[in-house]
Amino acid sequence: MTTLAAPRKGWGRRGRTPVHALFRRVCVINGLVFALGTSVLALSPATVSARVRLTELPVLVIGLAVILAANAFLLRSSLAPLDALIASMRRVDPPHPANRVDRSGNGDLNDLIETFNAMLDRLESERSVAGAAALAAQEGERQRIARELHDEIGQSLTVALLRLKGVVDRAPEPLREQVCDAQETVRACLDEVRGIARRLRPDVLEDLGLPSAINALCHEFARTAGITVARDIDPDLPRLDPDVELVCYRIAQESLTNVLRHAGADAVALRLTADADAVTVRITDDGRGGAVVDGAGIRGMRERALLVNGVLTVDSPARGGTEVRLVIPVDRPGKDS
Template sequence: MATPRPPAQALFRRLFVINGLVYAVGTLVLAVSPATVSSPVVLAEVPVLVVGLTLMLAANGLLLRRSLEPLDALTTLMKRVDLLRTGDRLAGSGNSDLAHLIDTFNAMLDRLEAERSASSAHALAAQEGERQRIARELHDEIGQSLTVVLLGLKRVVDRAPSGLKDELRDVQESVRASLDEVRQVARRLRPGVLEDLGLHAALSALSSDLSQRSGTRVTRAIDPDLPDLGTDVELVLYRIAQESLTNIARHAAATRAELSLTTDGRRLALRITDNGRGGVSREGAGIRGMRERALLVGARLVIDSPPGEGTCVRLVVPDIVNRSLHP
């Protein structure tokens, strides 16, 4: 099997052959045509030379442009490529010399996306582990310490003189509010409801939490017959829904939101919309984290946010049949 020529050598050979053919055809035409050139050149022969040179340059330019046209498409792909938006590839062309270059570039993108996905998986796994550790410490240490403080305050309130009872009750309520906040933070860090009750209950809890925190009315439409998706897919769906709802509470200034999770038997679609201000033009760390999580399960994430028309986050997980068969 012959070893393929290096792209630079192959391109040089193609250009050399094209130019040689153009000059050979031009020479042949001049040789068989009745046109002659005197020495020195007379004025009447100048138009013949100009026309011949123009035709040769035009033919040469046309052939070279068609040969190098794939390079323009390759340059455009290089400018727009983003490893968080997978599948952007350049189709091979009839130009066999540049087809090798295009195939090599596509293979490089495949390797980079695979490496990015693997490194993201390790990073996100470490992040989840750290979240669980912090959640346990908040619940087991800080939560228990605040509980002990509450019990001690209750005994003090019972024994305190009437003039101090009101102030001590205020302190008691502040500690109780702090304990509730610690528990909420722990729940957000470690989705215990996802582990204990499943994805449907976890998404419902997220929606209720948003309504309580921001007053945004959340409508839910969750398919009751979801297949067994596996821990990884469920965690990705939960985290992306959590980040989307958190963004609504913090930035959207929305009064209504909708969360839906539906399946057509082959694909699973998570959709979160709101009627807020929209206009998300710059993707911060939160959205990039959502894209990285989507890559882990081969899902496609689309965010549509026209100014003044709210935001729509849509995540599509393909091939859920095989996922449910092989969790």
């Protein structure tokens, strides 16, 4: 049984591929240039003998130069969109949104440019779906670990703490100090487990909203890092889409973690503001600054920002300090269309 092959998607409306259209354009341009050159030579008073004379060489050279220059100019103008297409290909970077190539006024190259733009749309769509699935799985795993830390390890440490309290009451005097030290160690471990669980699953984000969660995050950072965070949080910020709030929280959390690990800063400032069109999160520090390395943390932040159509910029000049800025467009209820 014979199976007919499906038509290729790259063919144009009249059975032409972009390569065929480009080939036709080059042939037409060359034909026009040579026809024009022939017409000029035929109609001009200039003549060439059967054996070219030395005085006629300048006429031939000038004519040839004009034909070549006109041909080069027309071809360059026709193929200029390919330079823009190549430059756009070189700029394609998965963590960043790619710019589309303008297809207006490009004639037979419109099919090629349109196909390239459609390919970028498919890549970004697939990247967004894959990134959303990966981050959803990551959040689910964070919640599972936080739940196990709280329900299992936390409960076990609480039981151990209560039993040590009973032992302290009955321990002889020579051992009481050691049991008290063990009790304090278990209490510190319990506090650390609870802190890890809170960082993995920010319940305050779901219960009280983004401003309260950011305030709690800054308070926890100041307690553990010993660095006070100057906060400027919009008090009138309404509840946003849960995905937007989670992205803002995670990026602020990762930024503060990077300050603690890499910046060597003495002061940190965090701003959370909103207007009619966007929510902005800005974290700055007075650390050492320098070149920004797109490690796993920054790549993760960029991927999270893309999921909500946000733009993340990281600026770290050599003179010192780092600024992380996240801008997410939002649609407010009741906003004028």
